[in-house]
């Protein structure tokens with residue numbers, strides 16, 4: 001059979017000279033800003049309030065004039081971020097679908113409007129960049145994102161991406177829909193269907209895919225067809241990936257490729273490591289502009305310097321963000337990659353959620369490091385780090401660190417002790433270890449991601 005990877009393809013966007021990509025980005029920024037000035041309710045107002053006209057923002061450097069925004073502004077009025085379709089040419093503004101991102105503060109899901117233009121851009125990006133991601137047109141992808149009561153971005157886009165790549169796809173349909181129609185399946189049913197279809201790729205939130213592997217091990221399910229695990233939506237540490245690999249080896253999987261994808265529903269794209277520790281390559285530099293900005297001033301910081309990651313859409317017609325803060329801290333690198341030679345910008349491999357570094361007993365503690373240590377420890381099914389008050393009723397009560405632990409069978413005592421030691425070593429705090437059932441920490445039938453760090457203290 002002829003390979004479908006023909007040599008008759010366009011020049012690889014991810015290997016273009018940096019200057020060419022920058023020139024393209026500048027041109028697209030101009031167009032996008034012009035469109036937003038007329039069509040985008042939020043930027044219509046913001047630009048006028050700031051005394052900015054389209055001619056003030058002609059390139060990447062000028063973009064710095066525009067104040068960044070965050071999930072807070074978006075959640076307070078999601079429709080203000082949707083371009084008004086009037087006057088847009090052809091089918092560009094026709095609504096293709098609406099996907100949702102969960103609102104962490106309001107609890108309400110917020111709509112992202114995807115027009116025909118946006119949908120084709122997404123399809124094209126993934127058809128064209130599948131080599132970076134590692135998906136093949138012979139793959140059968142198991143979509144293990146939960147099916148929720150509203151179409152979540154990752155669940156909905158997995159099907160688009162399979163279609164774009166030319167792969168097959170099946171759905172686990174776990175989760176909860178709160179509907180009178182009982183359409184969700186259990187974790188065990190999802191595991192069985194992965195085996196039945198001989199899926200080659202498991203794709204989902206890291207914590208959930210891990211539970212699929214654990215259940216397959218426990219039930220002796222044959223997952224030997226699986227060659228790759230792809231995770232999105234939750235950073236998986238090197239330790240966690242090693243845990244995946246060990247389980248995949250134990251399950252006699254065809255291969256143990258782990259692809260850690262960094263992205264979000266708002267961004268609508270993905271960043272992928274070409275190899276472990278390379279940094280996350282932007283897969284779509286012709287659709288997304290990434291920058292790292294100073295949280296206080298909103299100004300861009302140079303390469304290598306840590307700050308808030310922000311994304312600007314370069315070619316969208318539905319929900320559009322300019323300088324949208326993703327809620328993660330990291331740094332960027334625009335040098336060609338020493339591992340693969342690609343020129344698309346890379347985000348530092350080690351990003352931290354802003355919530356990972358918190359004040360406990362007056363001192364800043366990086367609980368992200370603790371998370372990594374725990375991910376490395378064998379014998380743990382689930383865990384959760386909880387910061388709470390010794391007396392929850394007293395706003396001035398001493399902070400307390402509790403580790404909720406669900407050990408793997410036969411591991412309770414040794415793991416509790418090791419965890420307590422690690423906490424002491426990394427934070428100088430002595431934790432309380434609480435043994436709980438694994439589903440009490442993370443119930444894989446619920447749509448939420450596992451929460452590894454929880455702060456229960458009253459706001460002071």
Ligand SMILES: [Zn+2]
Pocket residue numbers: 273274275278281337338339340341342
């Ligand atoms: Zn690379």
